Amino acid sequence: xxxxxxxxxxxxxxxxxxxxxxxxxxxxxxxxxxxxxxxxxxxxxxxxxxxxxxxxxxxxxxxxxxxxxxxxxxxxxxxxxxxxxxxxxxxxxxxxxxxxxxxxxxxxxxxxxxxxxxxxxxxxxxxxxxxxxxxxxxxxxxxxxxxxxxxxxxxxxxxxxxxxxxxxxxxxxxxxxxxxxxxxxxxxxxxxxxxxxxxxxxxxxxxxxxxxxxxxxxxxxxxxxxxxxxxxxxxxxxxxxxxxx
Amino acid sequence: xxxxxxxxxxxxxxxxxxxxxxxxxxxxxxxxxxxxxxxxxxxxxxxxxxxxxxxxxxxxxxxxxxxxxxxxxxxxxxxxxxxxxxxxxxxxxxxxxxxxxxxxxxxxxxxxxxxxxxxxxxxxxxxxxxxxxxxxxxxxxxxxxxxxxxxxxxxxxxxxxxxxxxxxxxxxxxxxxxxxxxxxxxxxxxxxxxxxxxxxxxxxxxxxxxxxxxxxxxxxxxxxxxxxxxxxxxxxxxxxxxxxxxxxxxxxxxxxxxxxxxxxxxxxxxxxxxxxxxxxxxxxxxxxxxxxxxxxxxxxxxxxxxxxxxxxxxxxxxxxxxxxxxxxxxxxxxxxxxxxxxxxxxxxxxxxxxxxxxxxxxxxxxxxxxxxxxxxxxxxxxxxx
Ligand SMILES: Cc1cc2nc3c(=O)[nH]c(=O)nc-3n(C[C@H](O)[C@H](O)[C@H](O)COP(=O)(O)OP(=O)(O)OC[C@H]3O[C@@H](n4cnc5c(N)ncnc54)[C@H](O)[C@@H]3O)c2cc1C
Numbered sequence: 001x002x003x004x005x006x007x008x009x010x011x012x013x014x015x016x017x018x019x020x021x022x023x024x025x026x027x028x029x030x031x032x033x034x035x036x037x038x039x040x041x042x043x044x045x046x047x048x049x050x051x052x053x054x055x056x057x058x059x060x061x062x063x064x065x066x067x068x069x070x071x072x073x074x075x076x077x078x079x080x081x082x083x084x085x086x087x088x089x090x091x092x093x094x095x096x097x098x099x100x101x102x103x104x105x106x107x108x109x110x111x112x113x114x115x116x117x118x119x120x121x122x123x124x125x126x127x128x129x130x131x132x133x134x135x136x137x138x139x140x141x142x143x144x145x146x147x148x149x150x151x152x153x154x155x156x157x158x159x160x161x162x163x164x165x166x167x168x169x170x171x172x173x174x175x176x177x178x179x180x181x182x183x184x185x186x187x188x189x190x191x192x193x194x195x196x197x198x199x200x201x202x203x204x205x206x207x208x209x210x211x212x213x214x215x216x217x218x219x220x221x222x223x224x225x226x227x228x229x230x231x232x233x234x235x236x237x238x239x240x241x242x243x244x245x
Numbered sequence: 246x247x248x249x250x251x252x253x254x255x256x257x258x259x260x261x262x263x264x265x266x267x268x269x270x271x272x273x274x275x276x277x278x279x280x281x282x283x284x285x286x287x288x289x290x291x292x293x294x295x296x297x298x299x300x301x302x303x304x305x306x307x308x309x310x311x312x313x314x315x316x317x318x319x320x321x322x323x324x325x326x327x328x329x330x331x332x333x334x335x336x337x338x339x340x341x342x343x344x345x346x347x348x349x350x351x352x353x354x355x356x357x358x359x360x361x362x363x364x365x366x367x368x369x370x371x372x373x374x375x376x377x378x379x380x381x382x383x384x385x386x387x388x389x390x391x392x393x394x395x396x397x398x399x400x401x402x403x404x405x406x407x408x409x410x411x412x413x414x415x416x417x418x419x420x421x422x423x424x425x426x427x428x429x430x431x432x433x434x435x436x437x438x439x440x441x442x443x444x445x446x447x448x449x450x451x452x453x454x455x456x457x458x459x460x461x462x463x464x465x466x467x468x469x470x471x472x473x474x475x476x477x478x479x480x481x482x483x484x485x486x487x488x489x490x491x492x493x494x495x496x497x498x499x500x501x502x503x504x505x506x507x508x509x510x511x512x513x514x515x516x517x518x519x520x521x522x523x524x525x526x527x528x529x530x531x532x533x534x535x536x537x538x539x540x541x542x543x544x545x546x547x548x549x550x551x552x553x554x555x556x557x558x559x560x561x562x563x564x565x566x567x568x569x570x571x572x573x574x575x576x577x578x579x580x581x582x583x584x585x586x587x588x589x590x591x592x593x594x595x596x597x598x599x600x601x602x603x604x605x606x607x608x609x610x611x612x613x614x615x616x617x618x619x620x621x622x623x624x625x626x627x628x629x630x
Contacts, residue, residue, distance in 0.1 A: 073262055183269055186300025186313035189262050 001055035001146065001168075002106070003046045006099055006113035006125070007074055008036035009067035013118065023213040026119075035070045037181075038114025042172075044179035045144055046112055047078035053146065056080045058106070062089045062098045068197070076184035076192035087202040091209045092120075096128030101203045103133055108169060110151070115140035115173040126173035136166055139173025247501045249539045252546050256318065263319045267326035270299060275330030279453060280591045283331070286452040290371075290413060292334065293341075297368025301327070301338055303346040310350065310358055311366030318549035321494035325545075328498035331594075332601035333453035335495040336608075340409045341365060343488035345372030348418050348430055351484075352475030357432065361416060373414035375405035375459045376481050382407075383614050384629070386478045390421035390461060392431065399471065401431065401464040407608070411457030412444040418472075419459060420481045430472035430480065439464040450604040452597075486562050489609045490552060493565035494545045496573035496605060497538065499598045503573075504534050506593055507580035514585075527583060534576045541569040560622035567615035574602040 011017070012032040020027045035043070046057050059074040059082040061067050071082045085098045103111060111133075116123030123139070130137025142161070143154035151170055155162045184192070226234045238245045246253075246268070253261060274295060282289045296302050304320045306312025313319070320342070328335035346365050349357055364370040381387045390403025401421060411417070415435050423429040433440055439462040444455060472480075508531060511522030521527050548565045551557040577599040581588040589596050606612050614629075621627040 069258055069261065072258060073265075076262060076266075183266050183273075183299065184262070185266075185298060186263065186304060186315060186319075187308065189259055189266065189300075190308070190314050192262075193259060 001049070001053060001109045003049065003055060003057045004060055004103060004106070004108040004111045005039070005043045005046045005057060005074070005079065006060045006062075006111065007039040007043065007070065008114065008117040008119070009033050009061060009063050009070045010036045010117055010119045013037070017216065019214045019216075023215065024211060026214065033067070033070060035073060036114045036117050038116060038118070038173075038175050040114075040181050041176055041178050042112035042114055042174035043074055043077060043079070044182045045174060046110075047182060048179055049110075049144075049146060050078065055109075058083060058108070060099060060102055061085070062087060062095045062202070064088055065199075071197060072192050073184060075195045075197070076188040077182045078184075078188065079195070081195055082197040084197060084199050085202050086199050090205075090207065092122045092124045093128060093208045094205045096125045096132060097205045098202055099125065099129050100132035102200075103129065110146075110168060111171040112174055113172075115175045123173070126171050130171040133169075133171070135169050135171060137171035137173070138164065138166070140175040141172045142175055142178050144172065144174070144178055247504060247535070247538060248542070249535055250543065252542050255546060256322075257316075259315070260318050260322060263315065264322040264326060266299070267301065267323050268329070270295075271326050271330040275327070275334055276594075279331045279334070280594070280597065283333070283452045283597050284591055286446075286448065288333075288337075288413065288453060288455040293337065293371050294368040296338060296341075297366060300366075302341045302368060303350075303362065303366045304342060306342075306346055306350055306362065306366070310346075311363035312346070312350075316549075317490065317552035318546070320491055321545055321549050324491040324495035325498040325501075328495035329502045330498075331453055332495065332499055332598065332605050333451045335491075335498070336409050336451060336454045336605075337371075339488045339491050339495070340374055341372050343491060344374035344484050345416065345418050347484045347487055348374075348472060348475065348480070349432065352430055352472040352480060353432075354469075354473050356469065357472070361432065365416070370415040371410055371413055372416045372418065373408050373410040373459070374481075374484070375408050375411075375417050375419040376485075377405060377407045379404065379406045383611060385420075385481070386428070388420065388422065388428065390419070391426075392421050392423060392466060394424045398468055399431070399466045401433075401461045401466050403461050405459040407445070407456060408442075408459055409451075409454055409456055409608075411442045411459055412455040414442065417442075417459055419461075421461075423471075423476075427476050428478045428480065429476055431466050432470045432472065433459075433461075433464065433466065434470075437464050437466070448604075450600045452600075482559075485609055486557075486559055489562050489566040490548065490557065492605060492609055493541075493548060493562065493569045496566075496569040496602070497541050497545060499602060499605075500534075500538050500541070500569075500573035500576040503577045503580040503595050503598050504531075504538060506595055507531065507534075507583040510584050510587070510593075521583070530579045530583060534579060537572045537576060541572045544568060560619055563610065563615040563618040563622075566609065567612055567619075570602060570606045571612060574599070574606055577602055 012034050015031045018027045057079040059079040062085040089095045126137045126139050141153050145152045300313045303312040304315045308314045392399040392401040417433040419431050441460045442457050444457045514521045544565050581595050
């Protein structure tokens with residue numbers, strides 16, 4: 001089985017977010033980057049599937065060289081090789097086009113990625129890649145097994161789970177608890193440096209979106225405690241102060 | 246991560262990944278459980294396997310023997326990040342890597358290496374290192390334990406004390422006098438007749454690490470269990486060089502954990518209508534701590550590069566161990582005060598680090614003995630005797 005795992009390189013969940021250039025650029029200074037947490041689940045499940053059934057895992061990242069440490073980490077965790085499309089990812093359509101282009105040249109049985117990145121959180125890349133390749137895609141997948149060339153998986157839906165079966169190839173957007181995050185071990189780290197990381201140039205894509213500016217959410221307001229006996233006051237406050245009713 | 250002079254930039258990509266990985270492990274698997282084990286004075290024995298799985302045992306030894314094949318800076322970073330969690334856990338790793346696997350690798354026969362190293366690397370076996378005796382602490386060269394040759398095996402008599410991991414260890418690397426009176430290493434296995442490992446109880450320090458005695462009462466040691474190479478007291482002392490090197494890094498981890506805790510607390514604790522971090526006296530403490538931590542980091546990093554090129558000397562390692570542990574202890578004490586009453590509770594890691602560091606400043610050569618090693622280096626006149 002040939003598995004492609006697409007990973008994002010995103011600010012650590014505890015990073016302080018700020019912008020520069022008149023709120024048009026994310027300020028990378030002092031920010032720690034990590035593999036997208038949902039992508040990390042996808043990778044972990046891919047490694048488990050490979051351990052159980054054999055096969056190969058290729059890691060794909062669309063981004064610039066400053067993502068290489070995260071790619072090396074994915075190799076240390078258990079991927080066999082990596083491809084980086086050397087470009088600044090513009091938007092979901094752009095990234096999906098690059099992924100689909102790579103996938104077209106190599107026939108992967110499974111294309112796994114996170115349900116969404118945790119920086120832009122658009123959550124559409126898996127769907128776009130599926131459409132571009134003309135193969136089914138599902139998200140968010142929280143359980144995945146492969147039996148006799150078929151995928152058996154569970155998807156989170158409103159108020160429950162949906163159990164599905166589909167033939168490969170597939171594109172899946174993953175989330176917990178599909179697998180437990182893996183920490184690389186020393187041997188993995190030491191062998192990662194000799195695993196191939198191929199850098200390729202992007203295919204050209206028409207701009208579909210352009211960035212106007214960023215803004216931060218409003219700071220959290222003060223918390224007001226209202227005793228149960230005064231529940232009516234809550235309604236008044238929601239009307240007059242919060243203005244949500 | 247406190248890294249004021251951006252030392253991370255001086256590291257290789259692998260070093261950084263190792264540091265991040267071990268940091269993650271400490272945050273996820275040591276910090277959440279360690280306070281409870283310390284309060285119970287219990288060794289979280291299950292973690293030895295986890296250390297093995299992650300490759301934290303024998304980090305610098307060749308992969309052929311189950312080691313990690315990493316450089317000395319990687320080993321230092323492992324010690325630093327583990328000790329950010331707890332000095333007891335770092336002690337377990339230091340002992341297993343530098344003092345058990347180290348001498349077997351350097352002084353052992355090929356059969357001994359094949360028999361023990363992979364199982365020690367995986368954490369299947371836990372080891373201990375017996376040098377200190379009840380009457381010979383700072384002066385191990387005076388040791389009394391000895392073994393005699395009775396033909397098809399040796400008979401070992403004597404005792405060791407203050408031995409980390411002893412109560413649970415499966416194997417012990419023990420130093421004793423051979424029939425010619427020279428110090429030589431032996432590999433003992435739990436269960437050998439006449440070999441017992443009573444625990445030293447009621448410690449207020451390193452409570453997560455089990456410490457004990459090794460008692461040898463006519464222990465029959467097979468001939469193949471003697472370490473053939475490495476004769477004389479310099480053999481165990483050179484293993485200590487490696488462990489001390491790791492401690493120079495480890496202590497920084499404990500200091501950083503205390504410092505970061507204190508910085509956060511100083512920003513949150515309000516007295517006289519201000520965060521206590523707004524007062525100059527608190528700022529002085531924090532600024533001085535950051536300065537000392539940064540200096541210690543630079544010493545450790547430079548020592549690591551020397552060690553990578555095989556040039557680090559015993560005296561340089563003494564300077565680094567002595568300086569960095571004393572620094573960490575001082576930082577822990579200051580941080581303890583910044584936290585006021587809260588500083589003495591198990592809600593925060595500081596008091597535990599503080600108590601742990603009281604052992605770290607004594608074992609692997611006391612603070613004063615390292616001073617004397619430096620004194621001898623400077624003047625050419627040893628002042629030990
Ligand atoms: C928790 C813990 C774990 C340990 N683990 C191990 C282990 O795994 N294996 C092992 O072999 N040992 C271990 N040790 C032993 C440790 O290495 C010794 O405690 C240390 O070497 C000091 O020996 P001592 O305790 O006998 O003190 P002593 O040597 O009696 O020293 C007492 C004091 O006298 C000072 N002193 C001694 N000689 C001189 C001198 N010439 N000039 C000036 N001052 C001097 C010392 O600096 C010290 O302050 C451990 C100790 C502890 C506390």
